[in-house]
Amino acid sequence: MPPGSPSERARVRRKPQRGAYERATIDAILDEALFCHLATVVNGAPRVVPMVHARVGDVLYVHGSNASRSLKAALAGEACVAVTLLDGLVLARSAFNHSMNYRSVVVYGRLREVTDPGESAAAQRALVDHVVPGRAAQVRPADPAELRQTAILALDLSEASAKVRTGPPVDDEADLSLEVWAGVLPLRLEAGEPEPDPRLPAHIPVPDNLRDYRRPTKG
Amino acid sequence: MPPGSPSERARVRRKPQRGAYERATIDAILDEALFCHLATVVNGAPRVVPMVHARVGDVLYVHGSNASRSLKAALAGEACVAVTLLDGLVLARSAFNHSMNYRSVVVYGRLREVTDPGESAAAQRALVDHVVPGRAAQVRPADPAELRQTAILALDLSEASAKVRTGPPVDDEADLSLEVWAGVLPLRLEAGEPEPDPRLPAHIPVPDNLRDYRRPTKG
Numbered sequence: 001m002p003p004g005s006p007s008e009r010a011r012v013r014r015k016p017q018r019g020a021y022e023r024a025t026i027d028a029i030l031d032e033a034l035f036c037h038l039a040t041v042v043n044g045a046p047r048v049v050p051m052v053h054a055r056v057g058d059v060l061y062v063h064g065s066n067a068s069r070s071l072k073a074a075l076a077g078e079a080c081v082a083v084t085l086l087d088g089l090v091l092a093r094s095a096f097n098h099s100m101n102y103r104s105v106v107v108y109g110r111l112r113e114v115t116d117p118g119e120s121a122a123a124q125r126a127l128v129d130h131v132v133p134g135r136a137a138q139v140r141p142a143d144p145a146e147l148r149q150t151a152i153l154a155l156d157l158s159e160a161s162a163k164v165r166t167g168p169p170v171d172d173e174a175d176l177s178l179e180v181w182a183g184v185l186p187l188r189l190e191a192g193e194p195e196p197d198p199r200l201p202a203h204i205p206v207p208d209n210l211r212d213y214r215r216p217t218k219g
Numbered sequence: 220m221p222p223g224s225p226s227e228r229a230r231v232r233r234k235p236q237r238g239a240y241e242r243a244t245i246d247a248i249l250d251e252a253l254f255c256h257l258a259t260v261v262n263g264a265p266r267v268v269p270m271v272h273a274r275v276g277d278v279l280y281v282h283g284s285n286a287s288r289s290l291k292a293a294l295a296g297e298a299c300v301a302v303t304l305l306d307g308l309v310l311a312r313s314a315f316n317h318s319m320n321y322r323s324v325v326v327y328g329r330l331r332e333v334t335d336p337g338e339s340a341a342a343q344r345a346l347v348d349h350v351v352p353g354r355a356a357q358v359r360p361a362d363p364a365e366l367r368q369t370a371i372l373a374l375d376l377s378e379a380s381a382k383v384r385t386g387p388p389v390d391d392e393a394d395l396s397l398e399v400w401a402g403v404l405p406l407r408l409e410a411g412e413p414e415p416d417p418r419l420p421a422h423i424p425v426p427d428n429l430r431d432y433r434r435p436t437k438g
Contacts, residue, residue, distance in 0.1 A: 080265040089253075139313055140399070180359070
């Protein structure tokens with residue numbers, strides 16, 4: 001499929017003007033979001049669970065325990081991953097025109113179990129660095145037993161689409177004269193003060209990558 | 220099924236000590252979260268999309284356009300809804316013991332299309348008030364044509380479970396002597412300053428329910 005040409009199921013049909021298929025847009029959303037929702041089919045019925053993910057180039061990795069039934073189910077068939085960033089509440093003058101500003105990505109495909117030890121270790125580092133950039137180099141890396149306990153699944157980003165809404169409410173012309181406050185209430189994920197582990201020695205400082213923590217944003 | 224006794228698929232198996240089945244816990248998570256992820260099966264493959272939801276008693280409502288293929292697919296079979304609140308990053312001394320503090324709910328069941336006009340109108344009010352409590356009474360209500368354009372689906376909460384992680388990292392004893400900062404970085408969704416619609420007359424003030432906006436929290 002040529003770049004920017006979505007598959008039939010990845011194409012945004014509801015509100016198609018909100019659809020985006022450029023990898024730069026898709027990647028920025030995947031990289032900013034801290035977690036995703038992975039949907040699989042188990043005994044013919046859908047199952048969806050939150051998971052941490054990390055993108056490395058054209059591949060999205062998720063991880064879980066080797067004993068997880070959701071991961072096992074995901075390997076047996078098709079999977080779908082959704083990532084959603086909520087940017088604001090869109091408050092219109094009518095109930096009907098209420099909306100939200102958001103950036104979301106949906107990825108379709110078949111998960112591949114990562115069996116190469118080098119790829120698995122790299123993915124596990126990427127998952128730590130996805131959450132806190134630079135963290136993987138600061139902590140004790142996974143030992144061979146820990147690497148084996150962790151199942152890493154890879155999903156190719158070839159079948160992905162983004163959907164983005166921005167801007168103020170879109171009210172009906174007839175509603176513009178109503179005495180109703182309308183606009184956007186922006187929302188963002190904010191970090192509080194780091195809370196040291198009760199067993200942390202007092203002389204170990206908060207590292208720079210946890211001070212003023214913010215998710216990476218595009219541009 | 221007796222209260223507090225989860226169905227086989229709703230039972231938390233990975234980290235079962237994090238499972239919770241009391242409706243008070245489940246309801247508080249559903250009520251705080253601004254949106255959910257709805258998973259369905261389309262042509263044998265999973266599909267997951269973000270949606271706004273609202274709980275009214277024992278029923279979770281979601282809404283979308285009457286033309287939505289995701290909603291149509293959801294009506295044809297089983298559905299699964301996940302709601303996830305991220306409370307913090309759990310930063311351990313080892314890569315392996317990194318985690319997140321979160322509160323999540325998964326609901327299984329078959330969606331029912333709401334056809335009763337009274338129930339549909341009540342659900343549409345609940346969806347507005349779920350996002351901003353008190354907002355439904357402040358805006359122009361949906362007219363009959365708008366009510367008909369909106370599909371409302373109901374999911375019974377009888378098959379639901381919550382999963383909750385709180386507290387500091389759990390490190391291996393052997394790692395406690397490492398010179399690595401460990402602890403929790405708390406995260407929360409924060410509202411910024413309300414941004415008036417460009418066409419809003421200057422004399423209309425920001426309503427009280429949008430000042431110091433916070434999601435409801437349990438207790």
